[in-house]
Amino acid sequence: MSAPGSKIPPRPHPPLRLGISLCLLGEGVRYDGSHKRSSLCHDALEGLFEYEGICPEVAIGMGVPRAPIQLVGDPARPRAKGVEDASVDVTDALANYGRRVAARIGDFAGYVLMNGSPSCGMHAVRVHVAVRGPAVGRPAERRPGARHDRVGEGSGIYAREIMAADPCLPVVESVRLEDAVVRESFVTRTFAYAHWKLLGPQRESVGAILEFHSRYKYLLLAHSAAEYRRLGRLLANPPAVGDGELASRYIHGLMSGLSRAATRDSHADALVHLVRSLEPGLNSASRRELTEAIEAHARGEVPRAAVLTLLARHQGSGPNGLVSGQVYLEPHPTLPHGRNML
DSSP, X not given: OOOTTOSXXXXXXXXXXXXXXXXXXXXXXXXXXXXOOOHXXXXXXXXXXXXXXXXXXXXXXXXXXXXXXXXXXXXXXXXEEESSOTTOBOHHHHHHHHHHHHTTOTTOSEEEEOTTOTTTOOSOEEEEXXXXXXXXXXXXXXXXXXXXXXXXXXXXXXXXXXXXXOTTSOEEEGGGGGSHHHHHHHHHHHHHHHHHHHTGGGGXXXXXXXXXXXXXXXXXXXXXXXXXXXXXXXXXXXXXXXXXXXXXXXXHHHHHHHTSOOOXXXXXXXXXXXXXXXXXXXXXXXHHHHHHHHHHHHTTSSOHHHHHHHHHHHGGGSGGGTTTTOGGGOXXXXXXXXXXXX
């Protein structure tokens, strides 16, 4: 809920809309007719998202099954060519399709990509670097008739266009969602970004940005003290820039900061700041109870969820509702069936 007179709309409710590589939903659209179904999309994140599955290779008419492709050339700007037939080049088709999709995904809160794919891989996709003369690389890296013996890393052609069109869009590769910390960070970023988008034209208002930041600043502090300080300085003395420029600088900083992994120590720092904001309304016993709980969490003896529960009991004591409006207390909805990611 938003406070009366607030410039900020209520936070979004699930399910949020996500783009996803279609093979991750169990569709047999890979070059050999197989899929890469991710149980996380159906189980661990159940109820939080609704998915639009997209396979760019099928979308440009390559069919199933199809001859496989690989990235070749300069890792910074590779080409997508056939593995067996290097005269097949689908680079421009994949890039053009990526730009068409990017133009219509304004309602997406994030995107899950298939790792290692020459079309959908986010990064660290194998790029075969052409060389002159006889192949001298390890046999495992050479195919008969191929003129490649060095391997670099790059981004999939389609994925590059999606990420370039909206650098703030939370994007993650499916394999990384196996990590609970990465998974929580991704969910947190999608809900923060979806909330930001709900501001609409108000994003150009300094007042709206300040209020938005006041709710997210402790969450940001838990992920990146550097971005917390940088954005604090930016908003304390907003530069005289054109419409939308301040908003752009702010959301880039916020999403960059939230993409960094939070640690027990950084969470403890954020929790200490929250307790300080409550101090005018706390008695010594309550202050001691909160401080001891935070110290125990920093030592790994108490889960963060327990500290947040304790803190929530005291939130009404904070001046001007400062603590009660903090997204840090609930960065994302509780998962279905009572499961929580904390």
